[in-house]
Amino acid sequence: MAPILQINDLKKTYKGGFEALKGVTLDIEEGEILALLGPNGAGKTTLISTICGITMPSSGSVTVGGFDTVAQYRQARSLIGLVPQEINLEPFETVWNTVRLTRGLFGKSRDDAALEKILRRLSLWDKKDSKTKELSGGMKRRVLIAKALSHDPKVLFLDEPTAGVDVELRKDMWDIVADLKRDGVTVILTTHYIEEAEAIADRVGVINGGKLLLVEDKTALMARMGQKQLTIELREPLASVPAGLAEFDLTLAQDGAALVYTYDTKQDRTGITALLSALSGAGIGLRDISTRQSSLEEIFVGLVKESAA
Numbered sequence: 001m002a003p004i005l006q007i008n009d010l011k012k013t014y015k016g017g018f019e020a021l022k023g024v025t026l027d028i029e030e031g032e033i034l035a036l037l038g039p040n041g042a043g044k045t046t047l048i049s050t051i052c053g054i055t056m057p058s059s060g061s062v063t064v065g066g067f068d069t070v071a072q073y074r075q076a077r078s079l080i081g082l083v084p085q086e087i088n089l090e091p092f093e094t095v096w097n098t099v100r101l102t103r104g105l106f107g108k109s110r111d112d113a114a115l116e117k118i119l120r121r122l123s124l125w126d127k128k129d130s131k132t133k134e135l136s137g138g139m140k141r142r143v144l145i146a147k148a149l150s151h152d153p154k155v156l157f158l159d160e161p162t163a164g165v166d167v168e169l170r171k172d173m174w175d176i177v178a179d180l181k182r183d184g185v186t187v188i189l190t191t192h193y194i195e196e197a198e199a200i201a202d203r204v205g206v207i208n209g210g211k212l213l214l215v216e217d218k219t220a221l222m223a224r225m226g227q228k229q230l231t232i233e234l235r236e237p238l239a240s241v242p243a244g245l246a247e248f249d250l251t252l253a254q255d256g257a258a259l260v261y262t263y264d265t266k267q268d269r270t271g272i273t274a275l276l277s278a279l280s281g282a283g284i285g286l287r288d289i290s291t292r293q294s295s296l297e298e299i300f301v302g303l304v305k306e307s308a309a
């Protein structure tokens with residue numbers, strides 16, 4: 001089946017010349033949850049806004065369900081739900097009317113049963129007659145989600161859904177996303193929270209400086225997190241990794257004063273014993289050894305730093 005969302009060499013230069021997207025290409029499969037990670041100003045919101053037709057692309061194209069988001073804007077937009085970063089509700093309107101009116105804006109016929117289902121799922125049913133200004137911050141965010149779901153979209157964008165919300169609401173939000181996935185909704189969310197990506201995403205994309213640096217299966221990323229590094233501080237610095245140690249995944253660090261060995265913690269044999277005896281066999285003296293585990297956070301920080309260099 002064709003991907004539900006196809007982003008092809010998408011570029012966006014804002015008036016004034018700032019290049020916020022520098023050619024993003026990405027396919028997203030139906031029912032997938034993709035988390036887009038990136039520091040402030042990376043281009044996450046620009047990417048979402050361009051896909052949703054709020055911002056015009058400078059070049060490249062996006063299709064949603066096969067519809068081009070510029071040439072076939074209405075069809076494409078009707079398949080998309082967008083939960084914006086900022087809360088933009090009509091304060092004196094009730095929850096029920098807010099959600100009902102949004103559905104109407106998409107030209108969908110009235111369907112009270114569908115709206116009731118959405119409000120119940122978001123634990124908003126008992127608040128349906130409350131004015132939105134009477135709701136807590138967390139409930140307002142839920143109303144934004146209810147609005148975004150009101151026209152039965154196939155793809156839901158959540159722009160930093162849990163920024164500044166408490167732990168409990170964050171977990172709730174994750175449950176809601178898992179629920180939507182079960183219904184076959186494709187979810188793309190932006191986040192600064194790496195644990196959020198870890199908790200709910202099928203795939204993780206890292207964006208910085210308007211470029212997509214990596215898109216990878218979360219499980220594959222987790223497998224990478226299984227990597228550990230053994231740092232061996234040497235008595236005498238080396239100019240290069242000795243040829244006799246070529247079978248090991250070694251790099252020189254600290255100007256030759258240390259060897260770094262990367263190994264997979266999930267494998268039965270780490271190779272450390274063999275390495276240490278090989279070092280001893282080569283007459284290389286050790287001063288100290290230490291190990292550390294790389295995390296998704298480090299992978300992320302490393303990538304972002306590299307791309308900025």
Ligand SMILES: Nc1ncnc2c1ncn2[C@@H]1O[C@H](COP(=O)(O)OP(=O)(O)OP(=O)(O)O)[C@@H](O)[C@H]1O
Nearest residue numbers: 014015018020038039040041042043044045046047
């Ligand atoms: N309307 C605009 N005109 C000019 N520049 C803009 C406009 N909107 C965004 N930018 C710039 O584009 C870059 C990317 O912004 P964007 O909001 O997409 O980043 P982001 O990754 O969503 O950041 P954050 O995590 O802070 O929300 C920033 O440098 C921003 O200043």
